[in-house]
Amino acid sequence: MPELIINGPAGRIEARYHHEPANDSPIALILHPHPQFGGTMNNQVVYSLYYTFAQRGFSVLRFNFRGVGRSQGFWDGGPGELADAASALDWLQMVKPDAKYCWIAGVSFGTWIAMQLLMRRPEIDGFICVAPPSNLYDFSFLAPCPSSGLMVNGDKDRVVPSASVAELTAKLKTQRGIKIDHEVIPGANHFFEDKTEDLEKVVGGYLDMRLAKAIQDRENQKEREKEREAARERERQREREEAASGPAADADDGDDE
Structure with missing residues (x-):
């Protein structure tokens, strides 16, 4: 001190x-x-x-x-x-x-x-x-x-x-x-x-109560962020799949014939 x-x-x-x-x-x-x-x-x-x-x-x-x-x-x-x-x-x-x-x-x-x-x-x-x-x-x-x-x-x-x-x-x-x-x-x-x-x-x-709540709130925030990131990744994956099966992909198939 x-x-x-x-x-x-x-x-x-x-x-x-x-x-x-x-x-x-x-x-x-x-x-x-x-x-x-x-x-x-x-x-x-x-x-x-x-x-x-x-x-x-x-x-x-x-x-x-x-x-x-x-x-x-x-x-x-x-x-x-x-x-x-x-x-x-x-x-x-x-x-x-x-x-x-x-x-x-x-x-x-x-x-x-x-x-x-x-x-x-x-x-x-x-x-x-x-x-x-x-x-x-x-x-x-x-x-x-x-x-x-x-x-x-x-x-x-x-x-x-x-x-x-x-x-x-x-x-x-x-x-x-x-x-x-x-x-x-x-x-x-x-x-x-x-x-x-x-x-x-x-x-x-x-203080113990408030600190425990703050820790829990932080954990909940991390979980929410993970869920949001997972949702964003699913959306990106869907967009990639749609792009792969779109008109450009069909045209490529026609060229192969």
Whole structure:
């Protein structure tokens, strides 16, 4: 887990990166909670997500927003932090240009930034939102939400009520082809104190399900492509047979007589 410095729009961005050697390993970017309330890339929930993705063969990047830790710059209220996230994703995609999947995850404030980045980057295949502050920030820009994903919160969260997250999830579920899952972890507060293992099980289970589906979809796509190619070959064979038995072939038969 080597320390990493990325060039960002406000200067240096401090990060940590887990690298998978496979050229096509999937990638994931993790965004931390609100910088002005103690949020950093070393937050226990951020690390839990980082570890959960890494366990499943992802190359994973987490970083400090501007003004946090050794990252340069100053708190910008959202736009600057979104630019930081975009730069981090650029770096991750540069390192892993052949990644087969791209995911993004956020914790609290980080989910608001993550979902804005999701709207701007069509290559993102899925998302994990932990304790999304749907009662504090406007998520109406998710119209429509371009990818399926998971919303997770605790039933003891006094910052973000479960009902607020459920309402956001319900709005997003109405969009065709997009499936948003919502999981509530019993006994968990906004910081998931003593509940990170439960969080890892929920997020890990969801990732396992999505990855298995993606593999199956790829296999199905290969089978469909084989069937299409077989149909094209049958058509080419039919055309060859018709050409061989056409007027030119009849003329040749007449010459032989």
